[in-house]
Amino acid sequence: MAIRRDRDLIEDLGNIPTEIISNCIEEHLSGVPRLTKLDNYYIGEHAILTRETNEEMQLPNNKVVANHAKYITDMATGYVFGKPIKYEGDSVEAITEAFKLIDIVSHDSELSKDLSVFGVGLELNFMSSDEVPIPKVTVIDPRHIFLVEDDTVEHKPLFAVHYYEKRDIKNEPIGFSVMVYTETNVTKYFIKEADSTDFELIESEPHFYNAVPVVEYSNNEEQQGDFEQQLSLIDAYNIIQSDRVNDKEQLVDAILMVKGISFGDDATEQAETARMLATHKILELPAADADAEWLTKTLNETQVEVLKDAIKSDIHEFSLIPNLTDENFASNSSGVAMKYKLFGLEQLAVIKERYYTQGLRKRLALFSNILNVKGQASDVSDIVIYMYRNLPEADVSIDEIVKLIDFVSNETLLGLLQFVDAPEEEIERVREQLKERSEREQKAFGMPFDDADVIEDDVKEAE
Structure with a gap:
């Protein structure tokens, strides 16, 4: 979520006090651990991987990751943003041509993934370094950029900050570059530490966008990721699957209990007898009352399977992402029945589309501003945005x-x-x-x- 500050604290919006910049960076850093956790879950680094092993008991400690987080994100983004966004209007040609030059479809795909994972996505508008500059956009990791808005009901952008680590020729960190974007210019600073208040001014230059050239997109009102509320369920599923593998491994490593016989008088003889038993698979019982049997753990697979399926069902139910591998879902169904099965996903899509469209309006306004500066007049007030669901369709004969x-x-x-x-x-x-x-x-x-x-x-x- 954008950081809020009182507009009255800034006398000149073209020259943001470094004290406010430092304070905003500190506030942004406090939310980075949450974003990092969400990113880790998407790439498969779940909490189960940090579960400690009981060294004394020497029990198996398998760590199985079932990456429902990635499944949820990929399905949600593919369904809502799998097809290119289309724009229609009387003067949309200049903007659509500019979009084609920078492959805006790939950009939208990358941005939609950030929305699904982090709950927020940020794009930076800038002019290329070509001989003939063209307007471009890029997605920046929300852990390194933030937007600052005023505290009024309109939440107008005041400025944006993009900070990233600087390294020397030996790839050793030496500090941070801080880029501050206002409505009129971009100012570059250098600081030794992320929470430093000692800003070294490097340069400042105009950007001609006539607005803060950073757009913040929201995944929903709360700016939560698509799988964020299911993290505890995902952890529970990983634990069950890992423990099932542990139980199977312990079953294979069962203890052989013998009665009425001895494997040897000392450790050497006992070890030799064990090796012979493992090699020849034969155990001689010298006495009539002698016996041998495996001490095994009783596994109730039925109960475990029921619990696993219940947790998996909850993950799909509460994330609104259907389980496409479910036999009931994959069975032949009428068109109406299929729509009901996708009803939850469609509600999710409507919310994502509504908030994404708000961001697209701001992007169109920025492109219109810069194209007007370049002499390519464009009016975005009448542009209509169309987003299409990515569903398999039967070809019409x-x-x-x-x-x-x-x-x-x-x-x-x-x-x-x-x-x-x-x-x-x-x-x-x-x-x-x-x-x-x-x-x-x-x-x-x-x-x-x-x-x-x-x-x-x-x-x-x-x-």
């Missing part, structure tokens, strides 16, 4: 499309074909193709093929 001719426009019909990306462009290409064919036919029969009206009538008739 050609026969079904043919039946719709004269009932649906050609553009809509072409849009039903999976191999046609741009129906409008395809219609135009067909129009040109028919025009060329009409010209060839008229020329072959000695007709005035240069008559535009005749050609146009033939094209319309062919369509």
Whole structure:
């Protein structure tokens, strides 16, 4: 969540006091351990891996990680952001072209993953270092950047801070670079420690975005990750799976109890007898009342399986992410039944989409500002943002499309074909193709093929 400060504490928004910057960095650092824990769970470094081994008892201590955290994040981001976001408006061409140059689709994918893991994502807008600079965006780890807003109900951005570790030629840490972004400029400082109050000014230059060029995106109102509330369930599942493997290992390493016989008078003879037994798998019982049996632990797999399935079900239920490997989910179902199974995921998607759209509006405004400076006027006030769910869809057959001719426009019909990306462009290409064919036919029969009206009538008739 963005850090809040009273606007009255800053006399000049273009020159942020270093005391406030230092205080905000300190506050941000207090929340970094939580973000690090969430990141660790996503990459598979769970609490079970730190469980200590009982050295005295020499019991097995397997550490099994079932990474439900990664599954939840990958499923949620794939469903909501798996398809490119589309923008429509009267003056959207300049911005969409700028987005194509920087592969904004890949950027959105990376940003959506941060949202799912950390509950918050931050992107920095900047101008490239090319000979002809272009506006670009990059995702920055929320553990190294934060946005500061005022404490009014509008929560207007005051400034943003990006700080990262600096290293020398031997790759030894020597301090931190601190980049402070205001509405008009970016100022670079150097500090020896992250919590230092001694700021060394390096440089300051304008950025021409006419706004703080950092956008903060929220995953939900609380800015929680998609699996954050399920961490205790994930830990419980890992413990059960690890203990099941431990029990199996102890079963294999069962103790052989013998009665009425001796393996030897001393440790050497006993060790030799044990080796012979392990090699030949034969044990001679000299007395009638002698006996040998394994001391094993009774395993109740049924109860363990029920508990494991219950915890797994809770993980999927409370995260709103369906278990796609469940036989009930994978069974043949009607379209309505499938929608009900995805109802929880759809609610999650609606929330993520609503908050993501708020961030996209701010990104569009920043791009519009910088493009206006470059002389490429653009108005984002009427732009409509469309986000599509990434679901498998059955291809519409050609026969079904043919039946719709004269009932649906050609553009809509072409849009039903999976191999046609741009129906409008395809219609135009067909129009040109028919025009060329009409010209060839008229020329072959000695007709005035240069008559535009005749050609146009033939094209319309062919369509």
